[in-house]
Amino acid sequence: MTLIYGHRGAKGEAPENTLRSFQQCLEHGVMRCELDLHLSRDGELMVIHDPTLKRTTGRRGKVVEHDAAELVEYDARQGGPGAVQPCPIPRLSELFEKCPFEHWQLEVKSASKVRAARTVEAIAALAEKFGISDKVTVTSSSREVLRALQRLAPHLSRGLVAEYSWLDPIKVALHYDCQYLALNWTLCTPERLLKAQKAGLHVTVWTVNEPALMRRLADFGADSIITDFPGLAVRTLSS
Structure with missing residues (x-):
């Protein structure tokens, strides 16, 4: 059974990485989500994909400057x-409080050594505070x-996000x-999938928005897919 993760909530149906988007995902009965994190200037985990504010809010500057x-x-x-x-940028703590997801994939973009450490420590502390360390990758x-x-x-469970195969993603994971391997769908061949699963990895594939591709990956035996359209995925994979 291939599991479904809502990408940034339900990115194709509501503004990405906002409370509304995650609520929309839950309304489809999809109890797993993927989201992106950046630290604010004062060290709080904010749910936003880009390091800058422009694309989603129209404002200037970087997340870390506020x-x-x-x-x-x-x-x-x-x-x-x-x-x-209006759909504000949420704190991760607000989502943990209001959204009863069974599992969270929290993606952290590339960071300096110091920043990576601060982000990881903040995630570990927050997951522990909410008692959901076992529900987070x-x-x-x-x-x-x-x-x-x-x-x-x-x-904490961890996963490698792999977009290109110039380094063997299974080897790196x-x-x-890592317990998870988040593969770009173009990298998800039946051979690679099987090899990763034999090595004990949960293979989650992104971003899967076409019904035909959803069905194909489910037939291959992908552990989970990440989609902008969780409602469509539910209808496609349950039919």
Whole structure:
């Protein structure tokens, strides 16, 4: 049975990485989500994909140049369709509080050694505070982030995000003791999938929006898919 993760909530149906988007995902009965994290200037985990504010809020500057209290006032409605009401950038703590997901894939973009360490420590502390350390997998394409996870939060599940295959993604994932391998769908051949699963990896495939591709990956035996359209995925994979 291939599991479904909502990408940035339900990115194709609501403004990405906003509370509305995650609620939409839950309304489809999809109890797993993927999201992106950046630290605010005062060290809070903010749910936003880009390091800059422009694309989703229309504002200038970087996430890291603003305190959390400012960021939660910014309307991130430009990051997607279908919102009549303002959709602020959420703190991760707000989502943990309001969204009863069974599993969270928290993606951390590349970061300096210091920043990676601060982000990992903040995630570990917050997951522990909410008692959901066992429901979290921290994913990254950054070796710096994966090293920080090994060093500072070895109890948290971790995953390699792989977009290109010039380095063997399975080998890299195992090198960092990952439990998850988040593969770009173009890399997900039946051979690679089987090899990864034999090595004990959960293979999650992104970003899967076409019904034909959803069915194909389910037939291959992908452990999970990450999609902008969780409602469509539910209909496609249950039919």
